[in-house]
Amino acid sequence: MPPSRSNRQILTQGKKYANKKLKKFGTDEVAFNKDDRLEYLTGFHKRKLQRQKKAREFNQEQDRLTRIEERKNMRDERKRQLEERLHDFKKGLDLAVSDDEEVEDKEEEWEGFSDDGDDESTEPSVKPILKTVYTDDSSVSVETLEPNDNFAYLAKVNNVNLSESEKILTQSISRAGKYAKFLGMADKDDKPKQKKKKFRYLTKNERKANQYKANANKRRR
Numbered sequence: 001m002p003p004s005r006s007n008r009q010i011l012t013q014g015k016k017y018a019n020k021k022l023k024k025f026g027t028d029e030v031a032f033n034k035d036d037r038l039e040y041l042t043g044f045h046k047r048k049l050q051r052q053k054k055a056r057e058f059n060q061e062q063d064r065l066t067r068i069e070e071r072k073n074m075r076d077e078r079k080r081q082l083e084e085r086l087h088d089f090k091k092g093l094d095l096a097v098s099d100d101e102e103v104e105d106k107e108e109e110w111e112g113f114s115d116d117g118d119d120e121s122t123e124p125s126v127k128p129i130l131k132t133v134y135t136d137d138s139s140v141s142v143e144t145l146e147p148n149d150n151f152a153y154l155a156k157v158n159n160v161n162l163s164e165s166e167k168i169l170t171q172s173i174s175r176a177g178k179y180a181k182f183l184g185m186a187d188k189d190d191k192p193k194q195k196k197k198k199f200r201y202l203t204k205n206e207r208k209a210n211q212y213k214a215n216a217n218k219r220r221r
Contacts, residue, residue, distance in 0.1 A: 089182040096175050 155161070202210070 085182050089178055092175070092178045096171055
């Protein structure tokens with residue numbers, strides 16, 4: 001049979017339990033550092049400035065990362081445009097080469113001027129320039145040189161089919177324009193030139209108005 005406890009022991013049992021828990025988890029001594037306490041009480045403004053500085057640094061870092069991402073996207077876009085231009089340019093060259101091969105096949109099959117075999121040895125083999133072409137981004141001007149009565153003979157000597165001359169000239173101009181566009185030469189002139197702002201001095205009334213506005217802003221502050 002357990003020993004009987006008095007009423008006093010039963011009522012003070014909770015206090016003993018609380019004291020036992022305090023000894024187990026509590027601290028033996030609480031010491032206040034006067035310097036740390038003073039810094040905490042007087043450092044509200046300082047801590048506020050530190051928080052503002054950290055927020056400003058965070059925003060600057062986010063802006064830097066955003067600029068890096070924008071530059072990466074611009075590089076990818078320029079690379080994609082360059083690949084598209086290169087693809088279109090190669091496609092145009094392939095079409096032009098196929099057209100030239102068809103023209104050469106037709107020229108090889110042409111067998112004209114069979115009766116003038118004796119005159120070929122007497123005429124000199126000259127390769128004159130028939131036309132001078134000036135090209136621009138949007139217009140093409142053709143300047144004809146001095147006329148020559150021996151066009152038919154010169155065409156035969158140079159293996160040129162006069163019936164296909166206009167078509168060959170058009171194809172050459174088209175290839176030159178595509179190549180210039182591929183190199184970016186044709187896009188430079190399309191951009192409108194920005195007009196420079198003309199400098200001028202303020203009038204007396206304008207200076208007075210500006211000074212009045214500046215003084216009014218100072219008074220508001």
